[in-house]
Amino acid sequence: MTSLDPALALPFLPDAVIFDMDGLMLDSERAINACMAQAARELGHALPDTLWLQMIGGGDGLCRRLVAGQIGEAAADALLAHSEALYDAVADAGIDHRPGIVELLELLVARGIPRAVATSTRRPLAMRKLRAAGLLPYFDAVCTSSDVPRPKPAPDVYLLAASTLGVDPARCLVLEDSPTGVRAALAAGMTPVQVPDLLEPDAETQALGHRIVASLEQAQRLLEARLAL
Template identity: 35%
Template sequence: MINLHDHYDGLIFDMDGTLADTMPTHFTAWSTSMAAHGIVFPEERFYALGGVPAAVIVELLAKEQGKSVDAVAVAEAKEELFLDLLKDVQPVLPVKAIAEFHRELIPMAIATGSPHWVADKILQALGIADWFGAIVGADDVENPKPAPDTYLRAAELIGVDPKRCHAFEDTDLGVQAARNAGMTVIDINTLL
């Protein structure tokens, strides 16, 4: 196990696709919700937009496809369907092991593109909610990923200088957000 607490003062984890293997479950919820409104959301595009808030994705795709929808309502319906499927979500084991090893050694936080309340439910379902000193969701900041705000707020809440934080991410937008916050980033795809 890499012992990061000798070199960093805080660890900040993205959640979806990084700490929790939620992406297949999110894609199922997205596909069903969007199809109900005649909007196509290809899987490749879904992964490319990882970390972007749901309502922003709905607005973007609806505009591109000439559809008029209530983006917030569609996003909420997607999140509700996702929660119904939550029992299927598993942790990303190598990342969970890193968090588990460090949880009592240095402050840790979650910086996610999901709404805060959804992040709470996922972390509770995985039995790891109490490992983290802070959770920052897309709805907790003015500018979500790829802006650095989510990561900067997470570092602030655990009382650690962002430059002394190590961030764990699985998407290009998330990596960009953490780097823009001044953090050293581990792309978890290199661990798997």
């Protein structure tokens, strides 16, 4: 695309930008899915690939419920523990960035716009992943599922991020890849821009009425257009 639909234009210059992590900044959804599938195979479970896609954007509780619904609670616990061990090694090696994330963060730093992470990942793993990927220094705050009572699509982690930054939620721009995260941002009263990764927005997601762009580069162009006003 050479230009963006004017209807996508941001309604305000945000006082802060809050980022999801997995699938938005880090190419981790593919890595997570691969570890889940490998763990299932090694433990002798024939599970559909569509099951891993249903977990995108959710917390640990959702993942466990989905797997337990297929193979029972005890087997689910064993599978998830094995998958976590596999994924820990991947995370510690440093997960690849999604294209455009560093350029976008550099723009926000240069403009003095505060930045936070709001992720469904638990704090210890989130910090390890951000540090290994070299992204941690870009953020003023990191808020995780460990820090709130309810995971996305509840708004808790986004509201915590706004509070930590000292910014009105209504003045926050959110970047998300998943429908679950978009719903959390909307519930927090924020303005989400969705950058889909593995899950393309279905009709129900599109009906939420938020902005959807094809890449982080396009999300950056939305910001640059507002900065130029």
